[in-house]
Amino acid sequence: MRVGIIGGGITGLTAAFYLQRAGVQTTILEGRPELGGLSSYFNFGPFSWDKFYHCILTSDTPLLQLVDDLGLTPELRWTETKVGFYSDQKLYSMSSSLDFLMFPPLSVWQKMRLGAGILYTSRIQDGRPLEKFLASDWLKKIFGEKNYAKMWGPLLKCKLGACREEASAAFIWATIARLYSTRDKNSSQKERLGYVRGGYRTVCLKLVEEIERMGGTILKNMPVEQLISTADGGLDVISQKQCLHFDRVIATIPSRPLLQAAPQLSPATARKLTEIKYLGIVCYALVLKRKLSPYYVTNLTDEDLPFTGIIEMSNLISGEETAGRHLVYLPKYTAPNDPLFAAGEEEIWQLFWKNLKRVFPDLDPSEIEQKYLFRERFVQPVPVLHYSDLVPEMQTNVPGLLLANTTQIINSTLNNNAMVKIARQAVTHIVESSSNPSAPSPVVAGDEISDAVPVTQ
Ligand SMILES: Cc1cc2nc3c(=O)[nH]c(=O)nc-3n(C[C@H](O)[C@H](O)[C@H](O)COP(=O)(O)OP(=O)(O)OC[C@H]3O[C@@H](n4cnc5c(N)ncnc54)[C@H](O)[C@@H]3O)c2cc1C
Incomplete structure (x- = not known):
C-alpha cells in the first residue's frame, strides 16, 4: 500500500509519521520550499522560532503523545503565564x-x-x-x-x-x-502553558528525521494540481513536475485548492468545502531589545486597534530561545479579501506602529531590532451556526481519497492538538481498512481521538 499525503504541515507530517510506524509506505507532497505549514519556523537572525505563535496546553493529550512518541518529552517546558487586558487606554492584569x-x-x-x-x-x-x-x-x-x-x-x-x-x-x-x-x-488555578525547546522547528525536524529514517519520502516544491481517479481504485497525483500513483491519498490542504484539484468530489462534498469560509491572518513579529509587559497574551478591548491581540512570546519561552531578545507578535485575523493582504509592508507597519505606541507610549523605535510581516489567507475556518452539519466527512466519495484538514475541527479555535487527533484518525482508517478491506469504516476505537471528525456520514 502506497499512501500520498498532500501538504507537509503538522497534519501531513503527523499522518506520515504514524503511517510509517504502522509499516505503510508514505510520500508527502508539499507545495512550498519549507515544511511545517502554519507551524513552520523562521530564521529571525540571532534565533529561529515559529512564524506564528504557538503554545501547548496541559490538556493537549494527542499532541503531547506525539511529542512523547518523537522522544521529545524531555524538551517540554511549562510556564505559569499571565494575561493582560488593554481597556479604556490602560493595561490591566487579569491573571488571578x-x-x-x-x-x-x-x-x-x-x-x-x-x-x-x-x-x-x-x-x-x-x-x-x-x-x-x-x-x-x-x-x-x-x-x-x-x-x-x-x-x-x-x-x-x-x-x-x-x-x-x-x-x-x-x-x-x-x-x-x-x-x-x-x-x-490543584492549587492556584493559574494558567500553565508549554512549548518544546526550539519551538515547532524541533518538532518538525524530528518528524522529518523519523519519517525518512522509517523509509518515507518527502517532496518539497511540489504543489499538487490534479487528482485523477484510476481504474484500480487509487489516484494519480499530478504536479507540474511529476505524476505519482498512490493507493490512498490524504489531503491536508485547505478546501479550495483541494476542490480545484479534485473536481470529481461529489456536489454535496463540494458544497461543504465551499460553504466553510476561512479567515486569514496578517501578523507582525517584532524582535525587541526589551520586554513590553509581563503578559503572554494581552487582550484588546479597544475596538479601533488594527491588530487583534498582543502576544509576548518571551513571557512564555526562556530567554535562551531568543538569544536574550524579546519576541512579540501583533496578529490580525481578517477576511481573505481584506486589502491588508495586498497592502505594502510599510503602510501596514505605520498603522500597527502608531497603535502599538498607544498601548506602550514609552516604546522607542530604537528598541525594535527587527520586524517581519507574515500573511496567510486561509487559516481559521469560521465556526458559523450549525457548523457540525457543514463539516466534510473524512472519507470522500472519491475512492481512496481521505480529507483531513482544519475545517474538521468542530467549533474550536485552530489548534495542533485537534489536527494531531484528525491525522491519527485518518491513519487508523487507512491501517484498519487495509488489513480488512471489507470492514466497515472505523471510527477510531475507544480513545480520546474518537470525538474528532466523522469518517463517513
Ligand atoms: C497565528 C496563529 C496562532 C496559532 N496558535 C496556535 C497555538 O497556540 N496552539 C496550537 O496548537 N495551534 C496554534 N495554531 C494553529 C496551528 O498552526 C495549526 O493548527 C496547524 O499548523 C495546521 O496544520 P495543518 O497541517 O493542518 O495545515 P497547514 O499548516 O495549513 O498545512 C497545509 C500545508 O499544505 C501545503 N499546501 C497547500 N496547498 C498545497 C498543494 N496544492 N499541494 C501541496 N501542498 C499544498 C501548505 O503549503 C502547507 O504546508 C496557530 C495558528 C496561527 C496562524
Missing part, C-alpha cells in the same frame, strides 16, 4: 482572582455576572446544542449587555475579526473550555 476583583472597567455586578457566566459555561459538557445560537446573542443573554460591550464583543473580534457576528455560541464555549483545561487544577 484578585486581579479579576480589582479590574476597574467592570462594576461589581458586572464582575459577579461574568464570574457566574464563566463557571456556568465551563460546566457545559456538550457544546453542540449551542451551535444554534449566535455567539453575540448568547453572550448577551448569559453575561449581560454591558459585559458583552466591554469584554466579549471585543474578544470575539480578536478571535474572528469581521466574522464575529456569524459565529455560533458553541465556538465561545469551546474556547472557554479549552482555556480552562490548562489551568492548574
Whole structure:
C-alpha cells in the first residue's frame, strides 16, 4: 500500500509519521520550499522560532503523545503565564482572582455576572446544542449587555475579526473550555502553558528525521494540481513536475485548492468545502531589545486597534530561545479579501506602529531590532451556526481519497492538538481498512481521538 499525503504541515507530517510506524509506505507532497505549514519556523537572525505563535496546553493529550512518541518529552517546558487586558487606554492584569476583583472597567455586578457566566459555561459538557445560537446573542443573554460591550464583543473580534457576528455560541464555549483545561487544577488555578525547546522547528525536524529514517519520502516544491481517479481504485497525483500513483491519498490542504484539484468530489462534498469560509491572518513579529509587559497574551478591548491581540512570546519561552531578545507578535485575523493582504509592508507597519505606541507610549523605535510581516489567507475556518452539519466527512466519495484538514475541527479555535487527533484518525482508517478491506469504516476505537471528525456520514 502506497499512501500520498498532500501538504507537509503538522497534519501531513503527523499522518506520515504514524503511517510509517504502522509499516505503510508514505510520500508527502508539499507545495512550498519549507515544511511545517502554519507551524513552520523562521530564521529571525540571532534565533529561529515559529512564524506564528504557538503554545501547548496541559490538556493537549494527542499532541503531547506525539511529542512523547518523537522522544521529545524531555524538551517540554511549562510556564505559569499571565494575561493582560488593554481597556479604556490602560493595561490591566487579569491573571488571578484578585486581579479579576480589582479590574476597574467592570462594576461589581458586572464582575459577579461574568464570574457566574464563566463557571456556568465551563460546566457545559456538550457544546453542540449551542451551535444554534449566535455567539453575540448568547453572550448577551448569559453575561449581560454591558459585559458583552466591554469584554466579549471585543474578544470575539480578536478571535474572528469581521466574522464575529456569524459565529455560533458553541465556538465561545469551546474556547472557554479549552482555556480552562490548562489551568492548574490543584492549587492556584493559574494558567500553565508549554512549548518544546526550539519551538515547532524541533518538532518538525524530528518528524522529518523519523519519517525518512522509517523509509518515507518527502517532496518539497511540489504543489499538487490534479487528482485523477484510476481504474484500480487509487489516484494519480499530478504536479507540474511529476505524476505519482498512490493507493490512498490524504489531503491536508485547505478546501479550495483541494476542490480545484479534485473536481470529481461529489456536489454535496463540494458544497461543504465551499460553504466553510476561512479567515486569514496578517501578523507582525517584532524582535525587541526589551520586554513590553509581563503578559503572554494581552487582550484588546479597544475596538479601533488594527491588530487583534498582543502576544509576548518571551513571557512564555526562556530567554535562551531568543538569544536574550524579546519576541512579540501583533496578529490580525481578517477576511481573505481584506486589502491588508495586498497592502505594502510599510503602510501596514505605520498603522500597527502608531497603535502599538498607544498601548506602550514609552516604546522607542530604537528598541525594535527587527520586524517581519507574515500573511496567510486561509487559516481559521469560521465556526458559523450549525457548523457540525457543514463539516466534510473524512472519507470522500472519491475512492481512496481521505480529507483531513482544519475545517474538521468542530467549533474550536485552530489548534495542533485537534489536527494531531484528525491525522491519527485518518491513519487508523487507512491501517484498519487495509488489513480488512471489507470492514466497515472505523471510527477510531475507544480513545480520546474518537470525538474528532466523522469518517463517513
Ligand atoms: C497565528 C496563529 C496562532 C496559532 N496558535 C496556535 C497555538 O497556540 N496552539 C496550537 O496548537 N495551534 C496554534 N495554531 C494553529 C496551528 O498552526 C495549526 O493548527 C496547524 O499548523 C495546521 O496544520 P495543518 O497541517 O493542518 O495545515 P497547514 O499548516 O495549513 O498545512 C497545509 C500545508 O499544505 C501545503 N499546501 C497547500 N496547498 C498545497 C498543494 N496544492 N499541494 C501541496 N501542498 C499544498 C501548505 O503549503 C502547507 O504546508 C496557530 C495558528 C496561527 C496562524
